Amino acid sequence: MEIEKLDIAGAVASGIGSLNLLLGRNGAGKSRFLRKLDQGLSKDEQFNVRYVSPERAGVFKRNGSVITNMENSDSWLREVRRKNQAENFKAASAQLLRDVETAYLRRLQDTPEIRLDPSKNFYTDRLERVNRLLPNIRIEQEKSDFVFKTLTGELVLPDQISSGESESVSLATEIMFFFETLDNSKFNVLLLDEPDVHLHPDLQARLIHFLIQQIEELSEAERSHVTVLIATHSTPLISAAATSDFVKIGTKNFDDDFVEFRQLDENVKKVAPFFGHPLSLSLSNDIMLILEGEDDERVWQQASRSSNSKINVFPVLAQSVDAQGDMEQFCEKLLSAIYDNPVAYSIRxxxxxxxxxxxxxxxxxxxxxxxxxxxALATDECLALIGLTWGKFQQRAENWIQKNDKHRDVDLIKMLISSDDRLRHQKIKKIRQLICSIAGSNKPWEVVLGQSIAALSAQTIINSGPHLSAYLGNALVKTIIISPSHIGAEISN
Incomplete structure (x- = not known):
């Protein structure tokens, strides 16, 4: 059963896909909107609905009274979670992890192709995925229970782990339980209300990737009757989700319970990671660098890594000249709306x-x-990094030509070493790695070039001849490499 619109209890979510992000300011009514959907859809037998409240109290430890309430009433958990403050939320999650294990083992038993695969087991398929969310602890099985341990094997009590780690385990369990118990005869809806609460931006990104993996592993038929709605205003979460083709975004305004979800624009997908963590950008002074192709992206990533923080750029890929122009216009508007003193670069x-x-x-x-x-591989600085002069490279190229006179690119190598300007303004894409090979370097050409750019200094700027700074351009070298400007650290109000 495929549904693209939820319309119930006065709340309308139109254009929904597999994963939908509901954005809006504080007080816009995002939580109220999700609860309306939960209350209305839960009464309809066509739907299998789970709602996860925004404030998730308690400790991730099984609690006898919670277990009893869950066993005695199918609606108990749903009712207590329809409040912003859900008491004993994590205790219920701890019980649900046991249910996840039971459901997984039952599916393993009933599916021969999975059962006969020796790599398939609950630990590797489920617990290990949860552990990838946790930087300092692990969750393991001991006898009939789950326990937390440090990376060195020391036991950690559930009430001693950090709130962020507790949140991660609880949310991952809720997500796994939903996907492990999908009802293929119904339309399955998971409503996550502000899952970013208490989570560091890195944990928010890991959690959303965890969720996307669950969606990706569904068959196309299964995905057609599954939707996840997340209420959030977290830029790290939005940015982490933005790269997925399954994501749609909708905006909730106050006193308006109609939300239309739309596919992300390609420009938004490309620049989203840059805005994922404004705090880190303010601290690192990274500046967006719009580039035409993947080759340029790899070179400047290497240059940034090799520069000991001298070159602070965040490469963003445009893929073509036309797309680069569109992205320049788009980013100019976006940066101006966010930063007081915006700066971005673009290299063509x-x-x-x-x-x-x-x-x-x-x-x-x-x-x-x-x-x-x-x-620029043919410049003196790049050749010097490999340990050669231009004259020595020419000699090596002559020797290579004699031994490889039938090589498909031999004529282009001949043109290169006989050219007065080293083919500076001609296309040499086909021989870029061959240049490194002839020079005797095993490094990828992007690494050679990126490291050479990182080594540039005010003393090495030469504006003419076969020099790296001349090939890159004086203005580029001075602005990005020698004395880079810094993006305004203050975000506009």
Whole structure:
């Protein structure tokens, strides 16, 4: 049963997909909206609904009275969780983990292709996934119970683990229970109300990836009758989810219970990770760097890693010149709406053109002073990193040509070593790794180039000739590498 619209109890969620993020300011009524859906859908036999409240109190430890209430009434858990403050929430989650194990083992028993796979067991398929969410502890089975231990094996009592770790285990259990107990005869709905509460941004990202993995592992038929709605205003959570093709976003306004969920724009998907953790950006002063292709992205990632924090850029991939122009316009508007003193960079290939590019608002644009980034491999600085001069490289290339005169790229190598400008403004993409190989380097060409860029300093700037700073362009080197500007640390009100 496939449903794209939930319309019940005065709440309408239109255009829903597998994973839907409900955004809105505090007081916009996101929790009330989810509870309306829960209360209305739970009365309809077509639906299998679970609601997870925003404040999840208690300790992740089995509690006798909670177990009794859960066993005596199927509706007890649903009723106590319809409040913002759900007492003994984690105690119920602890019992649900036992139920997850039971459901998993029953499915293992009933499915021969899974049962006969020796790699399939509850520990690797379920508990290990939960443990990947936890940086400092692990949850393990001991006899008939689950216990927490440090990474060195010391026992940790449930009330001694951090609130974030307790939240992670509890939420992961709730998610696993929902997916382990899907009813294929009904439309299954999971309502998660602010799962980011008490979680560090990294844990928020891990949790959403955990959830996405559950969705990805469903068959297409199963996904057609499953939807997850998450109420949140967490940028790390939104950013972590944004890269998934299953994600849609809708906005909840006060006094309006109609929410339309839409697929994410490709530009939003690409820049979302940059906005995932504004605090870390303020501390690290990372600046968005819009790049034309994956080759450029790998080079600048390497340059940033090798620069000992001198080059603080966050590469964002555009994939084409046209897409790069669209992204420059998009990011200029977005940055200006968030930061008081926004700065972003954009680098384009030369493609035989050397004229400077005008900025797009706060986006400072540069054009490489060579055909493409790989042309800089032939500069003196890149060859010096490998231990060669241009003359020595020419000698090695001559020797290589004699031994490989039938090679498909031999003519391009001949053109390179005989060219007055080392083919600076011509396409050499086909021989970029071959250049490193002839030079005697086993490093990928992106690493050679990225490390060479990271080594540039004010003393190594030479604006002409076969030098790396000349190929990159004087303005680019001075702005991004030698004395980078910094994005405004203060977020606009």
């Amino acid at each position: 290939d030369g493609d035989g053109v050397t004229e400077d590019l005008n900025p797009v608002g706060s986006v400072v644009r540069f054009r490489l002073q060579c055909y493409a980034i790989e042309n």
